[in-house]
Amino acid sequence: MTRTAVLICPGRGTYNKAELGYLRRHHADKAALFAGFDAQRRDAGQEEVTALDGATRFSVSKYSRGDIASPLIYASALADAQSLAEDIEVVAVTGNSMGWYIALAAAGALSAADGFKVVNTMGTLMQEQLIGGQLVYPFAGPDWQNDPVRKAELLALAAGINAREGHELALSIDLGGLLVLAGNEAGLAAFEGAVPVVDERFPMRLANHAAFHTALQAPVAAEGRKRLGAAMFTQPEVPLIDGRGQIWWPGATDTQALWDYTLGHQVVEPYDFSRALQNAAYEFAPDLFIVTGPGTTLGGAVAQSLVHCGWNGMTGKAAFKARQAENPLLVSMGDEAQRGIATG
Template structure:
């Protein structure tokens, strides 16, 4: 048998369980992980909430139901952690894990900083807590061209405009998530309206207001952080068994990281400050030089952000979208578990 390949595993965040994913938890995991799914269902039922099985097994996808934080979070966590547990560990040595935004809570369980059951408890609570915030939301802007190369000066211009708007009375606005080729800004309604009106022209897609999303990763989420720190005690955390890279690009190293500090970050900075997903990917590939990157389900919309983050640092010679596509055809390194052909290459 050939030697195991080293792997960086990445968990997605909000907005990834959509119409196409309805029923996927039961279809992909119902036989293998029935007991674990039953535990997740029991946790929800004990709180008087619709179970994961009921939500995943709904007759049709409902935006008003399935996209709510208190529903989306447990569905996404369940899909991600069960995908993670499906990885063939005889073929892949998971050397580090990371996640995007809410995916950080999945990463905590993947890395062993919390148990799988407690990871669900955290994700489920945070899905509800994420709705405790001031008025506002998020807007997505593209800052790379059609070849996934940075548009000269555009990022700086965006940040300058955001800083100018945020300095105005009654306007709250800040970076929420850096996705490499795309930037998510969050704020109150006054700040968001000003940004839409005054942002410099951007390539590709038009700016997109994300439906059902609050002003995540800004101080407007203080209510969510307060609830998390009250409901989710530090005793849930332990030293991780796999290194984690967080939304600052900080590495929580296996066997040596302080559980109390991880708790403080997870329910403080992670909620209230920008999440630099691009930096987390860049730090992880530089530090651990993985042979492959495995993107967990649900969905595969994060694949472009991962590629764009790597192009930004010219990882292994990648400089544009064509380089990435050519590499994926000749010697693929990014496997999305939501794509059937790629999934087959990583599961046991």
């Protein structure tokens, strides 16, 4: 019997110390795929992906860089997407932030090699320019309850800070029960000083992250469009759900518009991962939501996005956990205990 699945590709911040060796551990059979990625890195004068993954030591300062993290995450996630059990039918693909580039390749709108080129180019440009930064702050309650009033207050605070002279701050990603905000140092620091500390870790700055999905990234978008041509984009083989929740259908996709969105709106406007996930649920009602590796951090945002739309009657953390324990709905391939559900 076929199991239907929405495939979800993660973004930056998911290849950490525990993930070192991910390609070697899980994908020793994909040497040919990785050889192509390594060749692109060599041609660009960059360290090979397999060498980065095979290193004996992990350092946050190195592995959080855009030109290091992005290709590692892409290689890990795409290899996972190619390792699903034969009884799984992927009915749609989406991703978070940089995960959109991976989703394009996983859905067939970019070849594996062209997807790598997009990710490596954009990750390198982001790192070279490193305009602004990002922080994360929660708005949902402890039981993952949606709190639209609190969310509106935080966004109003951000807008007020953004209106100040010399301050830049805006919504970057709507991520389940979290807001990812991006801006310049003055904007980020003003927000940090205006909100209470939550769970002893928020507001949390993200190392080596630029002000993704804001107008500050306009120079990166412009350079990306110069280097990456629209001709590499093709019709997706399965539906793709973007950072607005819009669906790009096989056989009905304007590939020029897809290129335009990917290297335009997607870079400089907020990314609504929650809406993408909720639209995936509403439109495709899959048996499983499968998050590719590396890492497991995106699972929480997927779960909270489902709870916030009351999916399958789940209205809080407890209800979601009960459903997971009975019959898993969410599978994180980066979690050893869950991986087998997706790979067979």
